[in-house]
Amino acid sequence: xxxxxxxxxxxxxxxxxxxxxxxxxxxxxxxxxxxxxxxxxxxxxxxxxxxxxxxxxxxxxxxxxxxxxxxxxxxxxxxxxxxxxxxxxxxxxxxxxxxxxxxxxxxxxxxxxxxxxxxxxxxxxxxxxxxxxxxxxxxxxxxxxxxxxxxxxxxxxxxxxxxxxxxxxxxxxxxxxxxxxxxxxxxxxxxxxxxxxxxxxxxxxxxxxxxxxxxxxxxxxxxxxxxxxxxxxxxxxxxxxxxxxxxxxxxx
Numbered sequence: 287x288x289x290x291x292x293x294x295x296x297x298x299x300x301x302x303x304x305x306x307x308x309x310x311x312x313x314x315x316x317x318x319x320x321x322x323x324x325x326x327x328x329x330x331x332x333x334x335x336x337x338x339x340x341x342x343x344x345x346x347x348x349x350x351x352x353x354x355x356x357x358x359x360x361x362x363x364x365x366x367x368x369x370x371x372x373x374x375x376x377x378x379x380x381x382x383x384x385x386x387x388x389x390x391x392x393x394x395x396x397x398x399x400x401x402x403x404x405x406x407x408x409x410x411x412x413x414x415x416x417x418x419x420x421x422x423x424x425x426x427x428x429x430x431x432x433x434x435x436x437x438x439x440x441x442x443x444x445x446x447x448x449x450x451x452x453x454x455x456x457x458x459x460x461x462x463x464x465x466x467x468x469x470x471x472x473x474x475x476x477x478x479x480x481x482x483x484x485x486x487x488x489x490x491x492x493x494x495x496x497x498x499x500x501x502x503x504x505x506x507x508x509x510x511x512x513x514x515x516x517x518x519x520x521x522x523x524x525x526x527x528x529x530x531x532x533x534x535x536x537x538x
Contacts, residue, residue, distance in 0.1 A: 314352035316343050317373035319361040321449040324474045324533045325379040328358075338533040339377045342396070343500075345525060346516040360448065362429035365389050368503050375502045375509060379468060381431035382499040391506065392499035393513045396526075397470075400492035401432055404457065404472050405464035410487050413464060422463035425453040431496055432466035451475065458486050468496055470534060 318339065320326045326337040335356045347354035357373050364376040368390050379399065382392045403413055412418060421441040426433035428446040436444055447453040450467055454475055457465055472488040479486075502509045520526040 312351060312353050314343075314347055314354050314375065315357055315373045316354055317357045317359055317364045317367050317376040318378040319364065319449075320356065320358040321451065322379050322471065323451075323478070324470070326377075338529060339379065341529045341532065342520075342526075343375075343377050345520060345529065346513060349516055349519070350512055360429070361427070364501070368501055371503060374506075375500055375513065377500045379471070379498055380501055381468075382497045383431060383434070385434075386501070389504065390501040391504055391510055392501050393510060393517065395497035395499050396517055397498040399468040399470050399496045399498060401435060401466045401494050401496050402469040402472055402492055403464050403489040404454065404467055404486055405489065406457065406460070407485050407487055409463055410489060413489060415491075416493060419464055423461075425457045425462040425465040427453050427467065430467065432468070435466050435494065454486060458484055466493055474533075 318326045318335070320328055320335050322337075324337050325339045326335060328334075329336045335358070340356070344354050346352070357367075359367060361378060361380075364373075364378060364380065365386060367373045368376055376390075380386075380392075382395060386392070403419075405413060416439055419436075419439050419442065423443045423445060424436050424439070426436055426444050426446050427450045428448060430450070433444065433446060436442060445453075445456065445462055447456065450471055453462075453465055453467075456462060469488065469492065476484065476486060476488060500513050502513070517526070520529075
């Protein structure tokens with residue numbers, strides 16, 4: 287009888303452990319640089335993270351029974367956090383690059399946000415190609431794909447900032463000549479600040495394709511498949527388009 291009780295107690299303990307593990311597995315820790323509207327930003331009225339990426343990952347969480355926990359961090363901290371296991375995935379207007387793909391695994395692209403030039407109205411007529419940026423002082427968001435591209439332009443001085451918004455403001459003050467940044471972010475910023483003394487313009491030509499993907503720790507095929515399958519389902523049933531239209535419909 288005593289042996290039976292011990293076995294039962296041990297079984298109960300094992301069940302409890304697995305119960306806790308299952309409960310922990312339901313939380314999806316999502317890293318994001320939450321100062322990148324319209325993809326991710328803190329709504330000061332609700333105290334909640336909002337944006338295109340936030341809607342996308344919460345819908346994925348809802349479909350798969352995850353409790354989505356947004357972990358706010360700098361863009362340059364996302365890859366290290368994935369590598370160390372401090373977060374499960376990252377969604378943050380994160381461009382798929384060969385350098386990043388060596389360290390983490392990406393989903394297929396969920397958006398092509400081509401890099402475009404942001405500059406002042408005074409400088410805009412002088413810029414027809416990247417060659418016109420050679421030898422200039424340029425602003426950049428630290429760790430961004432635009433920053434990486436600008437480093438390849440000969441004889442430039444790159445001034446880095448913690449967010450695209452900070453870089454835009456410095457550009458508006460004349461602290462640099464131009465910057466490369468994701469097209470949708472440029473347009474959204476100009477739309478939001480149109481009546482606030484901005485003298486910035488986004489040029490029409492696309493410097494390079496800029497494919498966004500969600501990232502997971504290298505080798506995490508299970509979570510990668512969940513994200514991929516959810517994206518496919520959302521595209522097929524129209525949910526992706528509804529989320530896209532909410533944030534970009536007015537500017538496309």
